[in-house]
Amino acid sequence: MGDDPVGLLDVLLGLAVVAGAATALTARRRMGAVVSFLVLGVLLAVLWSRLGAPDVALAEAAIGTGVTGALFVDAVTRGPPAARPPGAVPGAVPGAGARAGVSGALAAVLLGAGLGTAFAGAAGAGAAPGGLTGQVLGRMDVAGVEHPVSAVLLNFRSYDTLLEVVVLFVAVLSVTATLGEERPRHPAPAARAATLVWFCRVMAPVLVLVAAWVLFAGSDRPGGAFQSGAVLAGALILMDTAGLGPGPDHGRLLRVALVVGPAAFLVVAAGGLVAEGEWLALDPVWAGGLIVAVETLLALSIGVALTVVFLALGRGRVSPP
Amino acid sequence: MSTLEWYLWVAAALLGLACVRLLLARDPLVRLIAINVAGSGSLLVLVALAARTDPPDPVLHALVLTGIVITVAFTGVGLVLLRRAEEAAEAPGEDGAAGNGEGP
Numbered sequence: 257m258g259d260d261p262v263g264l265l266d267v268l269l270g271l272a273v274v275a276g277a278a279t280a281l282t283a284r285r286r287m288g289a290v291v292s293f294l295v296l297g298v299l300l301a302v303l304w305s306r307l308g309a310p311d312v313a314l315a316e317a318a319i320g321t322g323v324t325g326a327l328f329v330d331a332v333t334r335g336p337p338a339a340r341p342p343g344a345v346p347g348a349v350p351g352a353g354a355r356a357g358v359s360g361a362l363a364a365v366l367l368g369a370g371l372g373t374a375f376a377g378a379a380g381a382g383a384a385p386g387g388l389t390g391q392v393l394g395r396m397d398v399a400g401v402e403h404p405v406s407a408v409l410l411n412f413r414s415y416d417t418l419l420e421v422v423v424l425f426v427a428v429l430s431v432t433a434t435l436g437e438e439r440p441r442h443p444a445p446a447a448r449a450a451t452l453v454w455f456c457r458v459m460a461p462v463l464v465l466v467a468a469w470v471l472f473a474g475s476d477r478p479g480g481a482f483q484s485g486a487v488l489a490g491a492l493i494l495m496d497t498a499g500l501g502p503g504p505d506h507g508r509l510l511r512v513a514l515v516v517g518p519a520a521f522l523v524v525a526a527g528g529l530v531a532e533g534e535w536l537a538l539d540p541v542w543a544g545g546l547i548v549a550v551e552t553l554l555a556l557s558i559g560v561a562l563t564v565v566f567l568a569l570g571r572g573r574v575s576p577p
Numbered sequence: 578m579s580t581l582e583w584y585l586w587v588a589a590a591l592l593g594l595a596c597v598r599l600l601l602a603r604d605p606l607v608r609l610i611a612i613n614v615a616g617s618g619s620l621l622v623l624v625a626l627a628a629r630t631d632p633p634d635p636v637l638h639a640l641v642l643t644g645i646v647i648t649v650a651f652t653g654v655g656l657v658l659l660r661r662a663e664e665a666a667e668a669p670g671e672d673g674a675a676g677n678g679e680g681p
Contacts, residue, residue, distance in 0.1 A: 262583040270587040277591050277614045281598040286606055293610050300617055307584070307624045308633045315645045324613070324649050331606065331656045360601045368593025375585035375622060387627070387634040404635035405642070413639060420643045427650035431657040482646055558646075565653035569660055 269306060273299050290328045297321030310478035311405045314470070318486035323562050326493050330569050400543025402476040409480065410547045414536050418525065421518050421554060428514060428561045431568040448499050456498035463491035471555050472548070481551040485558025492563040502563065510560055517557025520550050584625035591618030605662075609655045616648045 276299050280292035297320050304313035392404050392412065399407035409417050467487040474480030495501040502510055524546055528537035538546055578586075595615035602608050620641045627637035 260580050262578050262580045266580055266583055270583060273587060274590045274594075277594055277617075280610055281594055281602075281607070281614060286604065289607055289610055293613065296614070296617070300621075303621070304624060307628045308631075309624050309627065309638050309641070311638055312620075312624060312641045312645070315642050319649050320617075320645050324652055327649075327653055327656050328606075328610075331660060334660075356601060360597050364593045364597040366593075367596060368590045370589075371592050372586040372589030375589055376582045379581055379585055379626065387630055388636040389630045389632065389634045392635050393632075404632070405638045408635045408639040409642065413636065416639070416643055420646055423647055424650050427654050430654045434657055434661050480642075482642060562649065562653075565650075565657070569653070569657050 266306070269299070269303050273303060286332045290325075290332050293328065294321055294325045297325065311480065311483075314478055314483045315486070318483050318490065319562075322490050323486055323493075323566070326490075326566055327569060330566065334570060398540040398543070400538060400540060400545075400547050401474070403474060403478065403480075405478070406474045406480050406547070406551075410551060411538055411543060414521075414525075418518075418521050418536070421521060421557070424558060424561045425514070425518055428564050431565050435568060435571070453498045453500070456495050456500055460491050460495050460500070463487055463494070467491065467555065467559070471551060474551065475544070475548060481554040482558060484551075484555040486562060488555060488559025489562035489566070492559065493566050496563070496567065502567070510564060513556050513560040514564070515557070517550075517554040520553040524550055581625055581629060584621060588618045588621035588625065591615070591621065605655075605659050609652055609659070613648060613652060616644065620644050 273296065276292060276296035280289050280296050283289035283292055297316060301313045301316040301321065304310075304316055392408060395412065396402070396404065396407060399411050401407050401410070467484045470479040470487055471481060471484035472479075474484070492501055524538075525536045529535050531537075532539060592615055595611045595613075595618060599608055599611040599615060602611060623637045623641050623644075624633075627634040627641075
């Protein structure tokens, strides 16, 4: 579709995305900025599917908008309404805001124009628009899965995915480090709305089922461990809002769930070194089963990791009695 | 203008807006949103380039998926640090629970 003249739908979608971003970036209040950012995430998910990237659309909806949205909304609703009152900025000069606004807008236009010219020029000069599509499709018979994106993620370029999981793991370590020593968590307030509790009890098993479906769909159609993990995190975060989520006595279970995915990935990687003579190499005969096994454990670890980041956001400090 | 060029221009607009806000915004939460929007702009470059072939380039799609997960990881860390900093600023010297005396 790259060389087709731009259609009306593409123009409208592009303008909506830019307008959503501009609203999110210039909103006066934190809540306004966060809600506009969530709208932008939904628009981006539509844009990704328009550009033929259903995997990316799923990930954007589940991770980029779902989990990130939960994090931002939690940060805004439980934190102070603004970092500090607008007048209290040290060294603020009257009228500086308007001047900064004008020069900022000018800088944004110049930067955007420069980048746009560079991108369009580079895309026009692209000699081989084939990219790596041909190479991937040519090796699908030894991939172990039928969906090209899953094959790239867990077989052809699994080193990227391994390190990506490690980044998520480091993020969990960082946020739990800010908690300091184990502090007693205040018992959740008993008065939860009965509707919320009932809704979560009904929805949690459904969401786990959806997560499992997304996980196994990844072998022959869009889906996979990351989208599935995000749905699982969504279920756990929803349960937490109803007081049904992981509590202090689940610490050991959470730690095991966090470690099991990366550990299984490392075992399979080392197994490749032993059996195939190459780190992360997969025998085509075993590749399918190994990929599904690693993906299942990864989805569990990713879901728990995203949930722990969310929980750490709300649980740092013991509020005064 | 081709569809590819149009979306590259949209990506450039997102990057331009977000980078400027990242540098100028006072509120750290807005800066986190700005770096997320800038990330979406660079992902849009990759997805638009992936759409040049039919079927689209799976390697670029896998890279974009990786980018989305890395984004949520650093956004989570950023928000937790922001929350801790604001808690410390709100109650200076009052934090008797653990005795970590980080000032605002």
